[in-house]
């Protein structure tokens with residue numbers, strides 16, 4: 001329709017005038033740690049979805065599932081409204097009474113102590129017992145050498161995170177999981193595009209999760225996804241996401257239901273039939289996305305290969321430049337089989353240097369270079385988590401060190417060479433005279 005095209009042309013014009021080509025002014029413009037990278041395509045796609053006015057997940061969401069699944073190499077993608085929701089859906093799915101190998105309250109789940117809070121929260125919320133394992137300095141991933149020590153007769157699962165996009169040795173993890181009959185969930189919220197031994201992270205375990213918050217590799221504003229090879233687990237995950245209802249009629253919702261049993265569902269103790277749409281097989285939530293979010297996601301998927309390449313390139317540039325400062329900093333490490341699609345560039349200030357992390361991050365922030373902590377640090381030190389029922393393996397000394405001395409700066413595709421050079425100059429100034 002001509003009017004639609006006219007609206008899209010206006011949106012493009014608006015993008016050019018209001019959003020495009022913001023010049024970088026050193027010391028004034030922020031050198032962000034992350035952020036949305038977009039152009040008129042995201043805006044036009046979203047406006048298209050708004051004009052269509054389907055609102056809830058529809059054709060854009062369906063296409064997003066398929067395309068993201070192809071990119072990752074996962075059979076099933078279940079979009080949700082955040083990475084935190086994805087983690088909740090994943091853990092709740094593993095607790096489903098419909099799942100043969102289900103987890104039960106009191107079962108133990110091995111997970112890293114250096115974590116994002118909503119990776120740990122769904123373990124606690126599902127009345128499972130987290131077993132916290134220390135981090136490994138430099139990779140910031142769970143220390144696999146401590147897995148044996150973390151085992152108990154109650155251990156049933158691993159919920160592990162590819163920290164900042166840095167792949168864990170998934171061959172070792174899966175071998176351990178097989179040997180001890182454990183379920184594996186991979187939090188890949190920060191790792192879209194990361195590979196281990198040529199295979200996308202997230203496709204090794206039973207379920208995996210993603211976040212599409214603006215800091216992440218692609219964004220929908222808010223959003224996330226669960227993905228899996230298992231049709232059975234995907235079906236349960238959709239039910240958990242969709243109020244707990246059994247109905248799987250999908251986005252079209254035909255009147256009679258795709259399942260063909262819409263008005264043939266019998267319920268024990270009730271005469272006649274009950275509408276399948278109101279037949280609840282799980283204790284669920286509503287964690288769905290809107291079609292406007294999915295439309296944005298589609299435009300971002302077009303850019304994803306370029307985003308991954310830019311993240312790797314920015315990381316490499318920072319790494320090369322920072323090698324000369326290894327006496328001050330522990331630089332990130334990754335495994336020979338790992339091909340990380342980095343979320344950020346982690347830096348640990350060595351204990352031996354005459355300044356601390358706070359002095360450095362203050363200096364950077366005052367000069368408009370954004371920094372962030374490695375999420376919760378040792379999560380057991382966070383007020384909300386100090387009294388959870390859990391087991392911790394050893395004293396978690398590396399997690400404490402991370403909490404005390406680690407931070408990260410950005411590598412996201414919005415960083416130009418100019419911004420990275422500025423960041424490096426500020427770092428150099430600090431090391432030369434700023435402290």
Ligand SMILES: Cc1ncc(COP(=O)(O)O)c(C=O)c1O
Pocket residue numbers: 081082083084085087116118119161187189190211212213223224
């Ligand atoms: C590793 C990890 N897991 C989960 C999440 C939660 O994602 P969201 O912010 O979309 O809820 C994040 C958020 O940044 C994360 O970094």
